[in-house]
Amino acid sequence: MDESASIEDLGKKIDELMEKIKDFEDEKRDIVGELIESIEEFTKAGLVKIVRTLKKDPHGKELLLEMVREPEVYALFLKHKIIKEDDRVRAIKALELIKPYIRSHGGDVEFVDIREDTLYVKLKGACLGCSQVSFTLQQTILEAVQAYVPRIKKVELYKDSPVEAFVDLNSESDDYVKAFKLEDLQEGKIYRFSEGNIDAVVVIWNGNVYAYRNSCAHQGAPLHDGYITEEGNIVCPFHGFQYSVLSGECITVPYIQLEPIYVKVKEGYVWLKP
Ligand code: FES
Numbered sequence: 131m132d133e134s135a136s137i138e139d140l141g142k143k144i145d146e147l148m149e150k151i152k153d154f155e156d157e158k159r160d161i162v163g164e165l166i167e168s169i170e171e172f173t174k175a176g177l178v179k180i181v182r183t184l185k186k187d188p189h190g191k192e193l194l195l196e197m198v199r200e201p202e203v204y205a206l207f208l209k210h211k212i213i214k215e216d217d218r219v220r221a222i223k224a225l226e227l228i229k230p231y232i233r234s235h236g237g238d239v240e241f242v243d244i245r246e247d248t249l250y251v252k253l254k255g256a257c258l259g260c261s262q263v264s265f266t267l268q269q270t271i272l273e274a275v276q277a278y279v280p281r282i283k284k285v286e287l288y289k290d291s292p293v294e295a296f297v298d299l300n301s302e303s304d305d306y307v308k309a310f311k312l313e314d315l316q317e318g319k320i321y322r323f324s325e326g327n328i329d330a331v332v333v334i335w336n337g338n339v340y341a342y343r344n345s346c347a348h349q350g351a352p353l354h355d356g357y358i359t360e361e362g363n364i365v366c367p368f369h370g371f372q373y374s375v376l377s378g379e380c381i382t383v384p385y386i387q388l389e390p391i392y393v394k395v396k397e398g399y400v401w402l403k404p
Pocket residue numbers: 346347348349350351366367368369370371
């Protein structure tokens with residue numbers, strides 16, 4: 131096998147071979163099918179062992195996250211159901227695929243969030259300022275993302291001032307939502323609470339509770355599959371940006387930070403303010 135073959139070439143090769151198998155007599159096809167299944171089970175068992183071992187060690191976990199950013203490793207883990215695929219991850223991957231095209235036109239796109247059937251993105255550079263260009267780009271983005279996340283029906287531009295869908299996150303309402311029983315939460319772990327207008331990560335650190343919007347300040351990716359370092363930083367699982375649990379301040383790059391969510395502990399429960 132050519133070691134420099136791209137993942138697309140390898141995928142094509144597998145598809146071609148699978149097509150050929152279809153012409154085999156039943157008995158031979160069954161044997162090949164069983165052989166493929168056995169090889170896959172064998173591969174999965176090995177991968178699960180590797181992942182479990184790496185996850186036990188903080189450095190191993192970091193390495194694992196780094197590896198998952200490689201498309202080949204990501205595809206392999208996804209295929210064997212070792213990582214969860216959620217719509218945000220899929221949308222971010224789809225955007226990564228069209229970024230070279232957008233950049234070749236002097237612009238850029240950033241994932242912000244998915245709400246219901248709408249994808250929110252930020253356009254940058256040459257994409258801004260011309261409504262015709264941004265309309266065409268929104269169409270291109272919609273087509274690219276729909277191929278991965280069929281539920282997306284609209285692409286909206288997120289401007290730095292909150293758009294309607296985000297207004298509730300900044301609401302002045304006094305209503306808090308009951309999120310977790312305090313005794314169910316362990317120190318130094320990331321918990322996700324997603325309900326209605328809230329998608330938050332909650333962390334207990336030195337006995338205090340902290341909550342932030344579940345969106346990395348780098349490219350808006352969800353943080354809940356990240357982890358907490360010994361120093362008390364939340365690590366984004368996508369490109370490894372680190373944020374102080376105490377303040378949400380980004381350690382990796384100055385001047386950006388996570389959006390805090392009001393949190394209180396009352397009657398043994400953690401409450402969040404939408
Ligand atoms: S999205 Fe890039 S570090 Fe979080």
